[in-house]
Amino acid sequence: MRILVTGANGFLGRGLSARLAEAYPDASRLVLTDRELPPTFGSGIECIAGNLADPDVLAALLEPGFDLVFHLASIPGSLAEREQDLGRRVNLLAPIELASQVAARRPGARFVFASSIAVYGALNGQTVTEATPLAPAITYGAHKHMMETLLSDMTRQKALSALSIRFPGIVARPPTESGHGSAFMSLIFHRIAAGEDYQCPVPAESTCWWMSRAAAIKTLLHAAKIGDEVAGVVQPPALYACIGDVAAATAGVNGRQMRISWGHDEALRQLFGAMPPLDASRALSLGFRADANLETLAKAALSGDSP
Amino acid sequence: MRILVTGANGFLGRGLSARLAEAYPDASRLVLTDRELPPTFGSGIECIAGNLADPDVLAALLEPGFDLVFHLASIPGSLAEREQDLGRRVNLLAPIELASQVAARRPGARFVFASSIAVYGALNGQTVTEATPLAPAITYGAHKHMMETLLSDMTRQKALSALSIRFPGIVARPPTESGHGSAFMSLIFHRIAAGEDYQCPVPAESTCWWMSRAAAIKTLLHAAKIGDEVAGVVQPPALYACIGDVAAATAGVNGRQMRISWGHDEALRQLFGAMPPLDASRALSLGFRADANLETLAKAALSGDSP
Numbered sequence: 001m002r003i004l005v006t007g008a009n010g011f012l013g014r015g016l017s018a019r020l021a022e023a024y025p026d027a028s029r030l031v032l033t034d035r036e037l038p039p040t041f042g043s044g045i046e047c048i049a050g051n052l053a054d055p056d057v058l059a060a061l062l063e064p065g066f067d068l069v070f071h072l073a074s075i076p077g078s079l080a081e082r083e084q085d086l087g088r089r090v091n092l093l094a095p096i097e098l099a100s101q102v103a104a105r106r107p108g109a110r111f112v113f114a115s116s117i118a119v120y121g122a123l124n125g126q127t128v129t130e131a132t133p134l135a136p137a138i139t140y141g142a143h144k145h146m147m148e149t150l151l152s153d154m155t156r157q158k159a160l161s162a163l164s165i166r167f168p169g170i171v172a173r174p175p176t177e178s179g180h181g182s183a184f185m186s187l188i189f190h191r192i193a194a195g196e197d198y199q200c201p202v203p204a205e206s207t208c209w210w211m212s213r214a215a216a217i218k219t220l221l222h223a224a225k226i227g228d229e230v231a232g233v234v235q236p237p238a239l240y241a242c243i244g245d246v247a248a249a250t251a252g253v254n255g256r257q258m259r260i261s262w263g264h265d266e267a268l269r270q271l272f273g274a275m276p277p278l279d280a281s282r283a284l285s286l287g288f289r290a291d292a293n294l295e296t297l298a299k300a301a302l303s304g305d306s307p
Numbered sequence: 308m309r310i311l312v313t314g315a316n317g318f319l320g321r322g323l324s325a326r327l328a329e330a331y332p333d334a335s336r337l338v339l340t341d342r343e344l345p346p347t348f349g350s351g352i353e354c355i356a357g358n359l360a361d362p363d364v365l366a367a368l369l370e371p372g373f374d375l376v377f378h379l380a381s382i383p384g385s386l387a388e389r390e391q392d393l394g395r396r397v398n399l400l401a402p403i404e405l406a407s408q409v410a411a412r413r414p415g416a417r418f419v420f421a422s423s424i425a426v427y428g429a430l431n432g433q434t435v436t437e438a439t440p441l442a443p444a445i446t447y448g449a450h451k452h453m454m455e456t457l458l459s460d461m462t463r464q465k466a467l468s469a470l471s472i473r474f475p476g477i478v479a480r481p482p483t484e485s486g487h488g489s490a491f492m493s494l495i496f497h498r499i500a501a502g503e504d505y506q507c508p509v510p511a512e513s514t515c516w517w518m519s520r521a522a523a524i525k526t527l528l529h530a531a532k533i534g535d536e537v538a539g540v541v542q543p544p545a546l547y548a549c550i551g552d553v554a555a556a557t558a559g560v561n562g563r564q565m566r567i568s569w570g571h572d573e574a575l576r577q578l579f580g581a582m583p584p585l586d587a588s589r590a591l592s593l594g595f596r597a598d599a600n601l602e603t604l605a606k607a608a609l610s611g612d613s614p
Contacts, residue, residue: 084464084466088403092403092457093400093403096395096399096400100392100395131440133438136456136460139460142456142460145456146456146457149443149449149452149453149456150399150453152449153443153446153449156444157446
C-alpha cells in the first residue's frame, strides 16, 4: 500500500505523520509532502518538499500512484479571505488537480479530505447534521464546499473513493500559528496551563465545537480504514461546550487558577463562539469518536506526545 | 458598456447574440466568443474565436475588461459524463479562471451564468424551489453546482455581481444537436411540425419543465438588467406539463395529427421525465417569466425568428 500525506508539516499533518508508520506497518511507501519539510521524519518515510500548485511538482510527486491520500494541505480561512488568488490556487485549483491526478494513476484510490465546518456558514441555532443546508460565509468554506461536491461526484464515478471530513477548529494549535480567527480556542489552553493571564476576546458562555489533535488524527485514520462503502461527507462528533467550562476543566487538570478576563467581540463570537448543538449520530454509528469529555480534551490539547 | 457572450455559437448563444445589439444599443463593445464562430454577426459586433480553456486565449480575449459577461459556454451533460477530462476543463476550470480574470479587470462586473437544473439531482416528487437541497447525479450538474458556490462567494466579496440561472432543457434544439439525453424534448416539436412519425422514448404522462429559447433569452437579458441587488442563484419559472399535452398543443398550432408511439425507457423517464412541480414564486416576483402557455411554447419552440 502506497500512502501520501499532503500538508504534512501543518498542525494536523505533523500529528498524523507521527502515527503513520505505526498505523500502516505493512505500507510499501509512506510519503509526506508540504512546501517545506524536515529532510527526515523517521525511518521508511519519504519527505518530498514542493508546491502542489505547480503542475510539474505534482506530477512528479504522484508517480507511480498512491492507494491512499490524506489531503490536509490548505491555507487558513482568514489568510484565504485576504489573499484571494493564493486561496484559489491552494484551496481550490491544487486540490482539483490533485484529485484528478491521483484518480488517473490509481482509479478508486481512497482519498481522505480535510474539509471544514466552514461549509455551513452562519448557523441559525438549530442542531447541525450532515443534512444542514450549506451556505459558506467565507471563501475558505466555499472552496471546501466545492471540493466536497467534486469528490462526491468522483466517488459516484468510482474515480476515487473519497471521504470529506468536516473538521471543527482543532486544539490546541501552537501559540505561534497565525491566520486562524479561532486562535482564542487554542490560546486559552496554553495560557491557563502556563498560569498566565488571558484576555479572551469572547464571553465565557460562547459555545464551540471542540476536538483535540489526538481525536482528529484518530478520525483521519478511521476514515481511511473504515472501507469504501463509507464515502461522501462525514460530520465527525466533537464536544459541544462553552469556553468557560473548557477553561475550568483545563485549569483543573493543570492545577491552576483561572486568570481570564472575558471579552465581548461580537463578530468573533458570531463566527466561532455561537455554535448550535451537533448531532453526529451517523458518524458515531460509523465508529467515529470525539474526545471523551472536557478533562480528556484538556489533557489531549496540551499533550506533548505529538510533534 | 462592454459586453461579452461566451458559447455564442451554441443554441442559446446564437439566440442571445441575435438580440444583443437591440438590447444594448449604447454598448461601446459587443464581443461574441466560441471555439468556432462565423467571422461576422451583424455590424458593431466583434467575433473572436478561441478556446477559453487556453490561458493565453482567455487573457487576450478579456483585455481591457468587460462590464457584463454572459457565460453560456459548456459541453452538454452526457458528453461531460463520458469525457471527464474535457468536462472538467470546459465546465469547471475554464469558468473558474474566466470569473477570476473578469473580476480582476473590472471588480463588480455583472456575470450572468447559465447554470442548470442538473444541480438538483434526483428529485423526490416534492415541489422544487431554490432552497431544495442539491445532490447532483451527473458530473455536469456537480460542476454547475461548484460554479454557483464560487460565484456566490465572489459576489459576497464584491469581486463580481453574479447571478446563476438554473435553466431546464431549452426547446426546441436543432435535430442535429447531440450530447443531450433530453433530446426527445426537442425532437417531438420538430417531428410533429413536419408531420412525421415519432417514437418518443418516454410515456406520454412523463412530466418535464419546458422553456422555449425565446423565453430563455428574455430570462438572460432580464438577469443582466435587473440590478446588482439580485445576485446569487435564481430558479426561473418554466412550464410544468406532461409531454403528451405538449405534443397535443404542438399538433394543434401546426394543424397536424399526432403520429407518436410512446415508449417506456424508465431510465430516461427518471432523469428527464419525472420532474415534480416547480415553485418559482421568488423569480416571478423579480419579473422573470416562463412561456405564457403550451401554445405559446409550441410556437416559440419552432419559430424561425432566431438563428
